[in-house]
Amino acid sequence: MKILITGAAGFLGKGLIVPFETHGHALRLMDVVPFSSPHETVVGDVTDYAAVEKAVAGVDGIVIAHMAPRGEKNIHYSTPAMPFDINVKGTANLFHAALACGIKKIVVISSTAAVQDYKREVIAHDLPLRAAGGYYGMSKACQEVIAEQFAREHGMQVACLRVGYILDGDKNVDKYGRVIAERNALDTDRRDIGEVARLCLECPDLAYETFNVMSTWESMDSWDVKYTCARLNWKPAHDFGWLRTPQTRP
Ligand SMILES: NC(=O)c1ccc[n+]([C@@H]2O[C@H](COP(=O)([O-])OP(=O)(O)OC[C@H]3O[C@@H](n4cnc5c(N)ncnc54)[C@H](O)[C@@H]3O)[C@@H](O)[C@H]2O)c1
Numbered sequence: 317m318k319i320l321i322t323g324a325a326g327f328l329g330k331g332l333i334v335p336f337e338t339h340g341h342a343l344r345l346m347d348v349v350p351f352s353s354p355h356e357t358v359v360g361d362v363t364d365y366a367a368v369e370k371a372v373a374g375v376d377g378i379v380i381a382h383m384a385p386r387g388e389k390n391i392h393y394s395t396p397a398m399p400f401d402i403n404v405k406g407t408a409n410l411f412h413a414a415l416a417c418g419i420k421k422i423v424v425i426s427s428t429a430a431v432q433d434y435k436r437e438v439i440a441h442d443l444p445l446r447a448a449g450g451y452y453g454m455s456k457a458c459q460e461v462i463a464e465q466f467a468r469e470h471g472m473q474v475a476c477l478r479v480g481y482i483l484d485g486d487k488n489v490d491k492y493g494r495v496i497a498e499r500n501a502l503d504t505d506r507r508d509i510g511e512v513a514r515l516c517l518e519c520p521d522l523a524y525e526t527f528n529v530m531s532t533w534e535s536m537d538s539w540d541v542k543y544t545c546a547r548l549n550w551k552p553a554h555d556f557g558w559l560r561t562p563q564t565r566p
Contacts, residue, residue, distance in 0.1 A: 317421075317517065318342040320375040322362055322410065323382030325351035327491035328425065328482050331506025332381060335514045346371050347382070362406030365413070372413045377421035377517040380410055380459070386452075393451045403455035404462070411466040423513045424463045426476040428502065428528070428539075429453035441478075441528045441540040460526065467524035474523075475516035480504040480530040480539070485554035498559060501534035505554030515548040531555050 319336055323329050324345035333355070336343055343355040350359050360367035362382055372378065384392055384402035392398040407424065414422060431439055432448035445460060447453035460476045467474040480502030483489065488496045496503070508531045516522060528539040531552040535541045545551055 317376040319377045319379060320344045320346060320371055321379045321381055322346045325349050328381050328506050328509060331484060332510035332513060334507045335511040339514060344375055362409055363401050365409050368409040368413045372417050372419060375419060378410060378414060378419060379423045379513050380407055381425040382406060396451055399451040399455035404458040407459045408462050411462055415470055421473045421517050423516050424459050424476045426460050426478045427456045428478050428480055430456045430460055430478055437538060439539050441543045442526055464524050476526045477509060477512055477529045478526060479509050482506050485556060499532065499556050501532050501538055502530055503532050503556045504530045508552045508554055512544060512548060512550055515550055
């Protein structure tokens with residue numbers, strides 16, 4: 317398949333592409349900032365419908381992984397302007413253009429923020445939206461609303477991945493370059509997210525589904541990641557087993 321990935325120059329994007337490369341998919345990578353890659357690249361803004369229309373032409377599937385930058389001290393998420401423009405309108409533009417071009421398969425990179433307000437020991441994979449975290453969480457929930465409605469009204473095959481805290485599992489660094497020394501249930505290797513996205517796009521019987529995606533054994537029950545594993549025949553490849561907490565493995 318030929319897959320368009322938005323936000324491809326970002327922290328997630330750089331790792332997300334790996335499983336697609338390994339499995340021989342052709343990639344078209346889109347970002348608003350110029351970047352170099354051995355794959356086809358498109359520099360464009362997801363808020364610009366004409367740019368989006370061009371970017372989706374000729375692809376078989378899309379992974380929506382862009383996000384508005386947080387800015388110094390999260391300043392860009394202190395008002396609705398940027399999160400709604402880039403995260404929400406950008407997502408609607410991509411779905412609208414996909415529909416116009418007959419593209420049926422889409423994965424949206426959502427976040428645990430979309431269900432973060434639940435105070436439960438177990439967060440099932442299909443809980444209805446209950447976002448927290450101000451405009452960030454709100455924008456992730458809105459992305460899921462758009463995704464679900466396009467899937468339902470237009471028969472698209474759509475998965476929203478509620479991903480945890482994204483790390484590079486080789487260096488144990490997050491997107492800000494911070495080195496993580498202690499494990500957390502939410503730790504998620506960016507290549508594991510790519511693998512789940514790939515499996516969703518290749519899944520023959522997917523209509524609309526939400527999946528929790530984390531790499532740790534702790535998330536299997538508490539975040540119902542065992543459902544993701546069973547449904548997609550997936551196993552996290554980077555479980556951060558080398559990062560210790562006071563907890564011991566069962
Ligand atoms: N980093 C985490 O721990 C984390 C946790 C949960 C969910 N997520 C989700 O993962 C996805 C990727 O996040 P990330 O951490 O890699 O962010 P990032 O900021 O590293 O990457 C986002 C990319 O989107 C691009 N972008 C911004 N505006 C754009 C526009 N108008 N048009 C096209 N591209 C644009 C940026 O240039 C950047 O390269 C987002 O959907 C985010 O909500 C991230």
